[in-house]
Amino acid sequence: EAQVTQNPRYLITVTGKKLTVTCSQNMNHEYMSWYRQDPGLGLRQIYYSMNVEVTDKGDVPEGYKVSRKEKRNFPLILESPSPNQTSLYFCASSSGQVRWTGELFFGEGSRLTVL
Amino acid sequence: KQEVTQIPAALSVPEGENLVLNCSFTDSAIYNLQWFRQDPGKGLTSLLLIQSSQREQTSGRLNASLDKSSGRSTLYIAASQPGDSATYLCAVRPNSGTYKYIFGTGTRLKVLA
Numbered sequence: 001e002a003q004v005t006q007n008p009r010y011l012i013t014v015t016g017k018k019l020t021v022t023c024s025q026n027m028n029h030e031y032m033s034w035y036r037q038d039p040g041l042g043l044r045q046i047y048y049s050m051n052v053e054v055t056d057k058g059d060v061p062e063g064y065k066v067s068r069k070e071k072r073n074f075p076l077i078l079e080s081p082s083p084n085q086t087s088l089y090f091c092a093s094s095s096g097q098v099r100w101t102g103e104l105f106f107g108e109g110s111r112l113t114v115l
Numbered sequence: 116k117q118e119v120t121q122i123p124a125a126l127s128v129p130e131g132e133n134l135v136l137n138c139s140f141t142d143s144a145i146y147n148l149q150w151f152r153q154d155p156g157k158g159l160t161s162l163l164l165i166q167s168s169q170r171e172q173t174s175g176r177l178n179a180s181l182d183k184s185s186g187r188s189t190l191y192i193a194a195s196q197p198g199d200s201a202t203y204l205c206a207v208r209p210n211s212g213t214y215k216y217i218f219g220t221g222t223r224l225k226v227l228a
Contacts, residue, residue: 004158031214033214033215035218040220041220042119042204042218042219042220042221043204043206043216043218044218045215045216048214048215050214056214058215059215090158090159092159103149103161103164104149104159104161104206104216105161106151106158106159106160106161107158108157108158109156109157109158
């Protein structure tokens with residue numbers, strides 16, 4: 001089954017404790033992206049990757065890091081989480097160049113709470 | 116700067132009613148527009164993708180239209196069912212060279228049995 005898998009789905013952590021949210025897709029997609037969803041603000045892009053070793057900032061990259069060492073994986077790293085990073089996080093992927101196909105496939109989401 | 120607006124924010128309808136959800140965007144320079152469904156505690160499920168050269172797309176009871184010049188898209192749901200209850204999001208893909216979608220904040224739909 002074609003899917004985007006995120007882990008963990010739920011996480012409560014404390015300020016400053018480094019954490020990683022993993023994302024993996026089994027569709028051989030070149031494009032992957034991270035979004036956060038906050039009430040009243042909708043979904044906002046954090047980082048994206050057009051292919052292995054190619055990543056770039058989205059609209060709200062501060063406090064986050066990503067890596068794309070393998071095509072299927074795109075982890076989101078919070079080096080020193082703060083309470084304003086409490087949010088619902090989504091990983092998404094798409095085939096080819098996003099401008100041509102554009103259909104995004106989303107993971108189930110990871111709800112992160114930073115105390 | 117591209118902005119996407121969805122009105123109303125919430126909508127309740129009786130089962131069986133045909134309904135229209137609205138999406139407007141401020142800049143007509145887009146590659147495509149996508150409609151998603153989001154259930155509570157779940158991810159986003161793609162419903163329909165309309166490329167900028169298309170006027171509409173259909174899937175089952177769903178029909179989405181796109182009018183780029185006026186910056187509007189509508190999602191038509193025929194014969195609504197309680198299982199259609201969810202939040203519906205539209206998103207546009209600007210053709211300005213950025214690799215992202217810009218999302219509206221959604222319409223929360225409740226279909227009453």
